[in-house]
Amino acid sequence: MTLSLSEVLxxxxxxxxxxxxxxxxTTTAEKNKALxxxxxxxxxxxETILAANEADLRAGSGRGLSxxxxxxARLDPKRIRTIANSVREVVDLTDPTGEVLKxxxxxxxxxxxxxxxxxxxxxxxxxxxxxxTSDAASLCLKTGxxxxxxxxxxxxxxxxxxxxxxxxxxxxVGLPEYSVQLVPSTERAAVTxxxxxxxxxxxIIPRGGRSLIEAVTSAARMPVIKHFDGVCAAYVDRVADLRxxxxxxxxxxxxxxxxxxxxxxxxxxxxxxxxxxxxxxxxLWERGVELRGDLLTQEILGSKxxxxxxxDWRTEYLDLILAVKTVGSLEEAVEHIExxxxxxxxxxxxxxAVIAQKFLNxxxxxxxxxxxxxxxxxxxxxxxxxxxxxSTDRLHARGPMGLEELTSYKYLVEGKGQIRG
Amino acid sequence: MTLSLSEVLxxxxxxxxxxxxxxxxTTTAEKNKALxxxxxxxxxxxETILAANEADLRAGSGRGLSxxxxxxARLDPKRIRTIANSVREVVDLTDPTGEVLKxxxxxxxxxxxxxxxxxxxxxxxxxxxxxxTSDAASLCLKTGxxxxxxxxxxxxxxxxxxxxxxxxxxxxVGLPEYSVQLVPSTERAAVTxxxxxxxxxxxIIPRGGRSLIEAVTSAARMPVIKHFDGVCAAYVDRVADLRxxxxxxxxxxxxxxxxxxxxxxxxxxxxxxxxxxxxxxxxLWERGVELRGDLLTQEILGSKxxxxxxxDWRTEYLDLILAVKTVGSLEEAVEHIExxxxxxxxxxxxxxAVIAQKFLNxxxxxxxxxxxxxxxxxxxxxxxxxxxxxSTDRLHARGPMGLEELTSYKYLVEGKGQIRG
Numbered sequence: 086m087t088l089s090l091s092e093v094l095x096x097x098x099x100x101x102x103x104x105x106x107x108x109x110x111t112t113t114a115e116k117n118k119a120l121x122x123x124x125x126x127x128x129x130x131x132e133t134i135l136a137a138n139e140a141d142l143r144a145g146s147g148r149g150l151s152x153x154x155x156x157x158a159r160l161d162p163k164r165i166r167t168i169a170n171s172v173r174e175v176v177d178l179t180d181p182t183g184e185v186l187k188x189x190x191x192x193x194x195x196x197x198x199x200x201x202x203x204x205x206x207x208x209x210x211x212x213x214x215x216x217x218t219s220d221a222a223s224l225c226l227k228t229g230x231x232x233x234x235x236x237x238x239x240x241x242x243x244x245x246x247x248x249x250x251x252x253x254x255x256x257x258v259g260l261p262e263y264s265v266q267l268v269p270s271t272e273r274a275a276v277t278x279x280x281x282x283x284x285x286x287x288x289i290i291p292r293g294g295r296s297l298i299e300a301v302t303s304a305a306r307m308p309v310i311k312h313f314d315g316v317c318a319a320y321v322d323r324v325a326d327l328r329x330x331x332x333x334x335x336x337x338x339x340x341x342x343x344x345x346x347x348x349x350x351x352x353x354x355x356x357x358x359x360x361x362x363x364x365x366x367x368x369l370w371e372r373g374v375e376l377r378g379d380l381l382t383q384e385i386l387g388s389k390x391x392x393x394x395x396x397d398w399r400t401e402y403l404d405l406i407l408a409v410k411t412v413g414s415l416e417e418a419v420e421h422i423e424x425x426x427x428x429x430x431x432x433x434x435x436x437x438a439v440i441a442q443k444f445l446n447x448x449x450x451x452x453x454x455x456x457x458x459x460x461x462x463x464x465x466x467x468x469x470x471x472x473x474x475x476s477t478d479r480l481h482a483r484g485p486m487g488l489e490e491l492t493s494y495k496y497l498v499e500g501k502g503q504i505r506g
Numbered sequence: 507m508t509l510s511l512s513e514v515l516x517x518x519x520x521x522x523x524x525x526x527x528x529x530x531x532t533t534t535a536e537k538n539k540a541l542x543x544x545x546x547x548x549x550x551x552x553e554t555i556l557a558a559n560e561a562d563l564r565a566g567s568g569r570g571l572s573x574x575x576x577x578x579a580r581l582d583p584k585r586i587r588t589i590a591n592s593v594r595e596v597v598d599l600t601d602p603t604g605e606v607l608k609x610x611x612x613x614x615x616x617x618x619x620x621x622x623x624x625x626x627x628x629x630x631x632x633x634x635x636x637x638x639t640s641d642a643a644s645l646c647l648k649t650g651x652x653x654x655x656x657x658x659x660x661x662x663x664x665x666x667x668x669x670x671x672x673x674x675x676x677x678x679v680g681l682p683e684y685s686v687q688l689v690p691s692t693e694r695a696a697v698t699x700x701x702x703x704x705x706x707x708x709x710i711i712p713r714g715g716r717s718l719i720e721a722v723t724s725a726a727r728m729p730v731i732k733h734f735d736g737v738c739a740a741y742v743d744r745v746a747d748l749r750x751x752x753x754x755x756x757x758x759x760x761x762x763x764x765x766x767x768x769x770x771x772x773x774x775x776x777x778x779x780x781x782x783x784x785x786x787x788x789x790l791w792e793r794g795v796e797l798r799g800d801l802l803t804q805e806i807l808g809s810k811x812x813x814x815x816x817x818d819w820r821t822e823y824l825d826l827i828l829a830v831k832t833v834g835s836l837e838e839a840v841e842h843i844e845x846x847x848x849x850x851x852x853x854x855x856x857x858x859a860v861i862a863q864k865f866l867n868x869x870x871x872x873x874x875x876x877x878x879x880x881x882x883x884x885x886x887x888x889x890x891x892x893x894x895x896x897s898t899d900r901l902h903a904r905g906p907m908g909l910e911e912l913t914s915y916k917y918l919v920e921g922k923g924q925i926r927g
Contacts, residue, residue: 106844110868191889195878204900205870287900302727308901309729329923336925423527445918447531449626457616457921466926467917468612479625479708479914480729481902493900496888497866500878502750504757505887 090270094278097233097266098285101206104261105231109203111260113180119264120176120223123254124169127219130250131165137246138215145239157213158239168219168247175223178470181489182229196499203229204493205287208279209473210301212237212293218244222251222265224473228491231264233286235279237293238271245269280304287493290486292474310486313477314401315345315429317459320418320444321361322435323354329456330434331365334407336458337432339372343403345475346430346452346462350398350408352418358411359385366390369407378409398425415440419447426450429477430459451477451484511691515699518654518687519706522627525682526652530624532681534601540685541597541644544675545590548640551671552586558663559636566660578634579660589640589668596644599891602910603650617920624650625914626708629700630894631722633658633714639665643672643686645894649912652685654707656700658714659692666690701725708914711907713895731907734898735822736766736850738880741839741865742782743856744775750877751855752786755828757879758853760793764824766896767851767873767883771819771829773839779832780806787811790828799830819846836861840868847871850898851880872898872905 088096108116127134138160145155160168184201191197207230209221218236225232236244248267256262268275276297280289283306290310291301298311319337321330337348353361362385366376370389377393378386390409397408398421412418422431432454433444441455452462462484464472469487476482482490509517529537548555559581566576581589605622612618628651630642639657646653657665669688677683689696697718701710704727711731712722719732740758742751758769774782783806787797791810798814799807811830818829819842833839843852853875854865862876873883883905885893890908897903903911 106870109870189889191887195882195887197888202870306723308899326923332923332925340926441920449527449530449623450916452917452919454919455921457919457924458926460926461616461919461921461924462917466612466616467618468610478729483914484917493904495871496873496883496905498873498875498878498882499862500876500882502747502753503878503882504753505761505879505881 090272090274091278093270094268094275094282097268098206098282100263101231101233101266102285104263105203105206107261108226108229108231108264109205111229115258115260116180116227116229117176118258119226119255119260120172122257123223123251124172126250126254126257127165127169127172127247130246131162134165134243134246134250135160135162137242138240141240141242150239154213154239158215158243160215160243164216168216171216172219172223175227175471178227178488180227181492186494193503194501195503198497199494200497201489201492202495204491206231206233206285207491208233208235208282208286208289210235210276210279210289210291210293210297212297213239215240215243215247217292218247218267219251220471221473222248224471224488224491226264228488230491231261233266233268233279235268235275241269241271276300277304281306283307290473308481310476310478310482312345312474314427315347315477316350316399316401316425316427317346317348317430318350318352318422318426318432319348319459320352320412320422320431320433321354321357322415322433322437322440323356324437324440325357325361325434326436327357327361327364330361331368333432333434333456333458334365335368335372337460338369338374338407339405340458340460342405345401346459347403348407348432348459349400349402350410350425352410352412352421353382354418355381355411355413358382362386362409373405375406376409377406379411381411382409401427415443419444422448422450427477429475430454430462432457432459451475511693511695512699514691515689515696515703518689519627519703521684522652522654522687523706525684526624526627528682529647529650529652529685530626532650536679536681537601537648537650538597539679540647540676540681541593543678544644544672545593547671547675547678548586548590548593548668551667552583555586555664555667555671556581556583558667559661562661562663571660575634575660579636579664581636581664585637589637592637593640593644596648596892599648599909601648602913607915614924615922616924619918620915621918622910622913623916625912627652627654627706628912629654629656629703629707629710631656631697631700631710631712631714631718633718634660636661636664636668638713639668639688640672641892642894643669645892645909645912647685649909651912652682654687654689654700656689656696662690662692697721698725702727704728711894729902731897731899731903733766733895735848736768736898737771737820737822737846737848738767738769738851739771739773739843739847739853740769740880741773741833741843741852741854742775742778743836743854743858743861744777745858745861746778746782746855747857748778748782748785751782752789754853754855754877754879755786756789756793758881759790759795759828760826761879761881763826766822767880768824769828769853769880770821770823771831771846773831773833773842774803775839776802776832776834779803783807783830794826796827797830798827800832802832803830822848836864840865843869843871848898850896851875851883853878853880872896
């Protein structure tokens with residue numbers, strides 16, 4: 086008898102719920118033992134995983150996937166060692182569960198303790214790279230959560246082989262084999278069905294393109310934490326150190342242009358535009374960056390600047406393109422960011438502490454920087470040890486999501502027979 | 507020209523977003539001044555509000571509303587004074603925004619500060635009682651959030667009059683008049699439209715019956731914090747103080763049976779069932795409670811007990827009815843609660859600290875009690891000063907939602923020109 090897709094998901098949900106109850110009562114030492122066993126299993130199963138990956142790549146190139154996509158999907162012995170070592174690194178991270186967040190007494194003698202606990206069952210929907218499979222699994226395991234993964238169709242065989250190794254690792258140390266499960270279907274309907282599974286799944290994290298996130302957000306009945314666009318800006322103030330400004334702008338644009346915390350817009354105070362723009366533009370041009378500017382920028386930099394349209398101010402290029410606008414004041418810079426930005430990561434470069442504090446307070450973004458590259462909005466750079474992504478939402482988790490953001494809390498209340506009058 | 511309902515909501519959303527930006531930069535002193543002005547305005551407008559309420563009641567009785575519903579909707583001069591004084595009480599609560607939640611340095615010299623900020627724009631959808639209008643408004647204002655309210659149709663005129671007074675109070679002290687807005691429509695479609703307004707609304711809190719919450723959850727694109735059922739249980743352990751157990755059970759069931767933190771189920775260890783049940787049952791029967799029991803309970807208490815069905819274990823009676831089940835062990839009690847309960851508030855009555863700790867750890871509810879009534883799962887009883895409700899969700903807010911739960915956070919990062927390598 087074959088189960089329908091919705092029956093498969095129901096079964097996965099039930100198994101995850103059962104696993105989650107056990108994981109929530111598992112000690113840190115046991116979870117760490119599981120992580121080590123998982124890393125070992127992944128290495129032991131290198132050949133099986135590579136064979137599965139080979140089949141994924143063959144199917145992908147048959148379906149005409151681009152070379153870049155195939156490369157993202159490709160595993161080799163070295164990448165598998167890296168994957169296993171990433172799992173091992175999670176052992177050294179502090180397990181946040183069990184932490185007492187707050188403790189207080191009430192006049193009636195009740196003792197209340199707010200304790201950090203796992204969320205329960207987490208669903209993660211992602212595309213392409215198979216290392217997300219093991220990274221997400223190990224972070225969820227470390228925090229006592231069961232996880233249901235739904236990876237991209239390009240790597241379904243690789244992911245199944247990886248999850249098989251992970252399950253074996255769990256079983257080996259006596260943890261539930263269904264602690265980590267992969268939805269074994271490439272059908273688009275699986276995403277919608279998963280998003281409706283609020284009986285079992287407490288949180289869904291979609292990681293991928295806009296259409297995937299939109300589909301999950303529309304369908305989901307449980308909380309969703311999105312990892313959306315970064316339309317990030319650098320504002321070069323009138324009292325900026327112009328050399329520092331150039332370094333930060335170049336780093337935030339060029340160091341890795343395809344990521345969410347790279348800048349897409351540069352705002353320059355009019356008073357220093359003629360001093361700052363020519364040199365900075367030359368450096369950016371040398372790095373292959375296309376500049377799209379407003380009228381004053383065009384006037385200062387000449388015809389090499391592409392005239393910017395309204396659309397440029399709100400575009401996440403994820404590419405070597407930078408929109409440039411001159412502004413007359415801090416207020417205008419903040420107004421621009423609040424109107425067109427995506428509340429992700431923004432920076433002011435200034436030597437004036439009062440101006441800087443205004444910017445830090447008024448710009449409503451997950452991370453607001455003063456004299457540092459926006460590229461530092463990142464779990465590892467913040468010292469979180471690992472991250473499941475950078476949340477563009479405002480509830481529960483905002484900015485880098487580390488282990489603490491994979492937990493909830495509960496209240497434990499001790500009394501001596503108190504009743505309410 | 508008349509705006510369509512969706513145009514009205516678009517306008518409300520835009521105005522709330524603009525108000526929220528100003529409110530986020532408003533000092534605690536200014537917000538407190540606004541609260542005092544609002545309280546005064548509400549008192550000054552007593553006659554206008556009462557006239558609107560009179561019209562609501564006339565319309566409601568014309569539509570055949572029950573006497574109980576009309577009573578919930580009714581205002582009088584004393585209730586209006588109470589409403590105004592509740593707004594004044596919010597002045598004395600600590601404003602959580604601006605609080606530094608964490609501050610640390612990185613090896614590269616970056617200084618990171620995690621700062622508490624308003625959420626932004628909050629939507630609250632509720633039914634009936636007009637005091638929710640002013641309570642929700644004052645808690646959102648105190649935390650620097652703009653709020654869009656959608657109250658029940660029974661009190662739309664009263665709510666409009668109250669919100670008018672609130673807006674006047676805001677204007678009087680220079681805060682945006684659209685800080686608090688009411689959706690001026692009783693159409694059901696307004697709820698769905700509001701739930702789609704994720705361009706402006708960052709969080710929706712539905713307060714009301716299951717069908718309202720379901721409708722909001724299905725339609726919402728933004729995070730929803732639900733205030734759902736409380737299927738709460740008391741477990742009387744074999745080493746319980748039986749007198750204490752009886753007092754807690756009677757209090758948790760009878761003190762206010764219509765609320766979510768009242769118990770619906772009593773689990774009794776078999777070893778003490780014959781000692782405990784007869785006396786406890788008599789007290790409950792004297793209080794008018796109907797008991798629905800399993801076989802052993804029926805055997806001990808006789809035919810006055812209604813035989814319990816599977817359905818009873820998962821029912822939130824919100825009434826003087828209690829389901830009673832005997833269990834052979836702590837594990838069986840926990841298993842019952844995890845299977846049938848709603849993860850709201852549960853209590854163990856025992857003198858054994860080891861058993862108690864197991865129960866506290868294993869029962870996965872927002873608040874787990876040891877020797878105290880579940881009725882204490884409440885913002886005021888926890889010392890939060892005020893509450894917007896009791897969340898049955900696990901993300902962002904779990905259990906009583908006070909002012910802190912109406913905030914988000916952001917990261918402020920200060921550097922000296924650091925760039926990422």
